[in-house]
Amino acid sequence: MRDLNIAIRSLFKRGRHNVTKIVSLSIGLAIGLVLIAKIYFEQSYDSFYPNADRIYxxxxxxxxxxxxxxxxxxxxxxxxxxxxxxxxxxxxxxxxxxxxxxxxxxxxxxxxxxxxxxxxxxxxxxxxxxxxxxxxxxxxxxxxxxxxxxxxxxxxxxxxxxxxxxxxxxxxxxxxxxxxxxxxxxxxxxxxxxxxxxxxxxxxxxxxxxxxxxxxxxxxxxxxxxxxxxxxxxxxxxxxxxxxxxxxxxxxxxxxxxxxxxxxIREVHTGEANIRNMTVMLAILAFALLFTAVMNYILIAISAIVNRSKEIALTKSYGASGTDIHRMTMSETLVHMILSLTLAVLLILACRDTVEGLLNVSLAALFFSKGAFILSGICAIVFFVTGFVPGMLFARIPVASAFRNFKENQRHWKQGLLFMEFTASALLVSLLIVIGEQHRHMLNSDPGYSYDRLAYCAVTDLDSTARTMLTDEIEKLPEVEQVSSCIRLPFGQMPGGAAMLPGTDQTCFEIADHFRVGDGFLALMEIPVVEGRSFTEEVSHSNEIMVSRSFVDRMKDFADWPDGAVGKRISITGHEQRDFTICGVYENYRIGSLAGNLDDRPSVMLYGRQDRRIPSRYLLVKFRRMTAQAVEKADSRLQELMPDAELELTLYSSRIAGLYESSRMLWIYVTIGGLITVIISLIGLIGYTNDEINRRRKEIAIRKINGASVRTILRIFLGDILRITLPAALLGCGISYFVSEYWQRQFAEKVPQNPLFFIAGGLSVCIIVTACVVYRTWKVANENPVNNLKSE
Known part of the structure; x- marks a missing residue:
């Protein structure tokens, strides 16, 4: 208890930087513990059932x-x-x-x-x-x-x-x-x-x-x-x-x-590829954050040894053993840990809406579960490491040499801790660039159709008369270029079916069945017709079918169509009418998304303007110019025509963006984590640079008297730091390469691992470190050397 009282009274003593240690550790704990809680939450899916181990x-x-x-x-x-x-x-x-x-x-x-x-x-x-x-x-x-x-x-x-x-x-x-x-x-x-x-x-x-x-x-x-x-x-x-x-x-x-x-059943959710990859990425991010926060705490604690050496020497001279010094340090760390956790909790509560929005889970589900034991264990490990390492160094200070060459003795410790912090920073910054490029690639890739001016509206429960009326009235709006309908949207899952030759019972291959589309669907989506023609429209019944280019390629293994597919008969399962005549072939387009659910089956589509048995699910609206005013006007017209149906247009581009929401969220997580990691690393760097400036003031003054320029002084400090930063950045970028390669396995199309991504990540960390060192050393490099010699 006496050690705790001493630790509390010494919280605001000069030279110990306790506020900096507590604040940086609390930020790392807040974000790190939230991410670890999210990981446990994802891994605990369906474990609440009493006999979860027996459910399959x-x-x-x-x-x-x-x-x-x-x-x-x-x-x-x-x-x-x-x-x-x-x-x-x-x-x-x-x-x-x-x-x-x-x-x-x-x-x-x-x-x-x-x-x-x-x-x-x-x-x-x-x-x-x-x-x-x-x-x-x-x-x-x-x-x-x-x-x-x-x-x-x-x-x-x-x-x-x-x-x-x-x-x-x-x-x-x-x-x-x-x-x-x-x-x-x-x-x-x-x-x-x-x-x-x-x-x-x-x-x-x-x-x-x-x-x-x-x-x-x-x-x-x-x-x-x-x-x-x-x-x-x-x-x-x-x-x-x-x-x-x-x-x-x-x-x-x-x-x-x-x-x-x-x-x-416990593997239904956790077994999904995107969940596995997300868990690994969050684990790496949480480890990097906590590791950086712990290393920074130890770095600042070591930096304070010089100021505390007299205190420790006097304590040992009165008979204190190494164990007593350890206990004193652990008590001090316990006070700091309690304050850091309190501040972390307040920070999480203050950002509660943001945290729940980003993680898509309530704080109660995150923390009030069995995962709380894991978080307690993590906190215990952080407490032990942050208390044991400084305590070990404090206990090793001999009384006779407490005031002699002590600064030099601890310099390599500080450089090693900075190296690890810079490695974590380079890892996250490089990873951030790769994730951003992958997300941008998926968002901007060509799916084989155009949707930049497209919106859609669910009209499943409207009868054929209402759907026809909506189509005609919306198409009259001057802002609207074209209106069509369909049962399935290309980004969604298509039902399965089988292609068969007429008169046989043997299946040729599986197909993705687009079902029926409305007037001008291909023209509205800007899907090219590469052979034949589009549907004969405005008919009550049609036995025509259009197939994709890949359908024709697959059919070469089962039928000889030397003059092309147009005019040939084909049977498709899953329809009341099974035999259809191919009227045209359209270019392949993407079904599903690049986020792990790409459907590479050949596809087919039928015509049905207003099928009473299988009604159109979606009304497609293509605008002349996609503006907020145009969409709002079309929305208002829909509400006016069908006031009880609660119809609402959804931008196709926003739905496409939603397909890649997981990669966007990961990018946000890594952005926040990388930013905090870099900030914590800079706090440690500033402390190290200040120590070096204080240690080498006489050297700097003598060099200036002998004619050294400001550039020379800056080069001395930069050379010292860059010898740590460059290898750390190289190591961090190397780890990032393997991590990002693992993460990209879940995507059907991957952005190439361009070396420039990792060079940019490592270079960014080096530039930030250089700017920080120059900022902290510029003043001392311009000081009058006489003043520094006087202070010695």
Missing amino acids: RLTGYTSNENESKVSESVSAIVAPTMKEEVPGIEAATRLTHIGGDRNKFITSDKRRYSIGGILMADSCLFDVLPRPVLSGDPKKVLARPGYAMISRSFAEKLGGIDRAEGTVIASDNKPEMTLTIGGVFEDPPENSHLRYDVLVTLEEADDGGFLAWFGRHYLTYVLLSPGVTPETLRPAIDRMQQKHIVPQALQNAGVDRLAFFLKP
Whole structure:
């Protein structure tokens, strides 16, 4: 306690730079701990289930001689069959998402409520993926058509759990979809890959016979019995497949092999490539920040040894041992650590909205979890290192030499710590440049179509008359160049299908099915037609089909079309009408995005101006000039024409930018981390430079008296620092090269690893260091040498 009192009283003593140490350490702790908490949060997905280690999601694997595919969903019949025929499966369930990102429900008194996801699930859902039930019986509710279970948060919007049960709600988008609330469950936590507010009965739509194994797909989860592993179930799963999936069924589906595998639920989120890469990058960033903050604290502490040598010598002369000096230093570090953590917490709370916005998770989910133990351990390690190293150096000061040549003895320590700080700075600055270039490359790459003047609006729930009216009225606006419609947008996922030769049952290859597009779709998107012509438009029915250039190239392996594809007949699965005539071939364009979900399948599209069976989901609006005023005018017109539909235009360019949001966020993280790391390093550099100036004042004065110029004095200090900075920058850039190469593996197209990126990163650190040293030494280099000699 006495040592703690002494440490508190000495907080503001001159020469110890305690405020600088505490502030720099608190900033490093604030950002470092937030990043570590984010890493733990990402790795803790779905661990909240009581039997998470026994819950698995089924994945399907199909292959033929041309390609193989892994699907995260399987046909509807797999779950009940596996539960019945595979010993060791305790429970199985199926579910699927319905609706979109913005779901609204309306009550009988016309009040609207926005909610999250809607799941269709069978009655076994809570047997596999349990949530605390606050009211109702989920097994009965999810077996009863027209009834729903809702989350606590939705129930509270409706007036509370007691009032919610029995309430009738209707989808704002689908008024015919009315649901009676039969129960309430606790909201899934933020670290759940399944987020939903409403559960409704799964509509059974299984095909009979062998086709059921290739029919409609659902997310399927199973709960294994205690002690059972996927490896022990493999023989039983294989027997199930052999029993139900005969070779003829595989041949009809164009598949050589169909297999099912179990994926641990904890790996559903953490197993994604972008999550793995993001975790590694955040770990490197957090380590660099904390490491720099700790090294800077030690550097400043070592710099204060000269000023404290007399105090330590006197303490040891009165009988203090090395252990006593260690205890005194650790007590002082404990006070600093407590103050740094307090300041870090206040900083995090002050920036709470920013932190939650950047990390997309609440502070409560970050810190009030099992991850708090990890953060406590990190703090303990930081405390030990920041206290032990200075304490070790303090304890080694002999009483007899406390005032003799002590400055020189500790110079190499300080240079070594600066080297490590500069290495971390060069690493992050170089990494920042690569991430920025990769993001810019993806954002500006040519997808094979034009979207710079394009906006779209979801019109899924409007009837054909309303969609036609909207198209005609919006096209009349002088700001609008063209309007069209489609069912699928190019950046999204396309449903699968198979190309077949008419009159045969054998699949040629898988295709990405664009489904039906409206008038002038290709012209609006500026996708070139390379062979034949576009669709015959304004007809009620069309058997024409357009295919991509890659479709024609793939078809060469299955059919001989010496005079081209135009006019040839082709069958496409997944449509009521299977045989179509190819009227044209369009240039390949990008389906999906470069962020790991690029779809390289050949594509096809059909014509359908207003298909009543499969209505157009999106209205596409191309402006003559993309201005805020033009978009606002079109938005206002949409609201005026359909006041109850809540239609809103979305800029296509903003949606494209959203596809690469993860790389943009990483760029922001590294920018903040790199900036803080450089600032902390400069604090240490300034302290080191000040020590060197004080140590060498007599030398500088003598050199000036002997004719040394200001440039010569500056060169002496710069040479000393650059001998540390250049190797550190080289090492940091080298590490950055391997880190950035690892990070880029997730992208379909990578920006080349240009050496200039790393040269620019290392050079930037060197320039900043040079500017800082020149700034701190300029004054002393211009001082009167007589004054410096007097002070000696």
